[in-house]
Amino acid sequence: MFCRLVNIPANATWAQNGVTIAGGHEIGGATNQLHLPYGLFVDDDQTVVIADYWNHRIIQWKNGDTTIGQVVAGGKYQGNGLHQLNHPTDVLIDKETDSLIICDRWNRRVVRWSRRSGTTEGEILINNIWCWGLAMDEQRYLYVSDSVKHEVRRYQLGEKNGTLVAGGNGQGDGLNQLNEPRYLFVDRDHSVYASDSNNNRVMKCVEGATEGIVIAGGQCKGNALSQLSSPKGLFVDTLGTLYVADSHNHRVMRWTQGDKKQGTVVVGGNDEEAEAHQFRYPEGLSFDRQGNLYVVDSYNSRVQRFSI
DSSP: BBOOOOOOOOOOOOOOEEEEEESSOOBBBSTTTTTTTTEEEOOOOEEEEEEEEGEEEEEEEOOOSOOOOOEEEOOOOOOTTTBSSSSSSEEEEETTTTEEEEGGGGGGEEEEEEOOOTTTOOOEEEEEEOOOEEEEEEOOOOEEEETTEEEEEEETTTTOOOOOEEEOOBBSSTOBBBBEEEEEOOOTTOEEEEGGGGEEEEEEETTOOSOOOOOOOEEESSSTTOOSSSSEEEEEOTOOOOOEEGGGGHHHHETTTOOSSSEEEEEEEEOOOOTTTSSSSEEEEEEEOOOOOOEEEGGTEEEEEOOO
């Protein structure tokens, strides 16, 4: 997730029924369909870019165009050519170069694709990494989670090895460990937030620290307000409030800074179905500048927008 500054009032609420802005036409590979979408990025003009995992592509939906998307990377079948992707999990837009940075998971690489029309292939930025989530700070350092090495590294663009910023001490639930980290967020202070999925918690790793802080969950797996179950996408606003897709509880949770005991349900949590107020395993999560909430409703193969 890019370090976007979004001011959301502390008492904000959202419409409980989402509007489908991408997909929602059953599972498939047509340009009006998605197949197990994962990560997403919301641009300043409300254009949404989605990692369409089982279609091996990145697909873009422009604001207001809910009928059809545009393939902007991959989509040339599963493969490891520079014109192909293999189960991408996350994507962000690098404004400086007007390009997409993609976690091309099953190819074990991070790639960059220009957004200029006519682009037919990408370039490899990082190799030999079981990447899952991506984030970028305002200095354009790239942060990548590795769910096999259970770590997060920070890279200067063009650098191959990176600097360890979270985890990296084997699989575990210690404060210096992670267990299958997934999505990331980085704030203005360069603190890294990671959804520590198999530990059912969200970790905050302050720049330079050797241990992280549990800021949500970590109370075993469950559906109480103090618990998470396989957390995925996350976002932190300018007040330090955390929003997290609580995937296996089919809901989005909010944790305010200072209240590490329990969160509140923002949307979802109404069983695992496909109605407008329901999710089936939500994954990616983001906000636009107005504070509207976007959620990748993965097993319903759609992206939902909830108006603030």
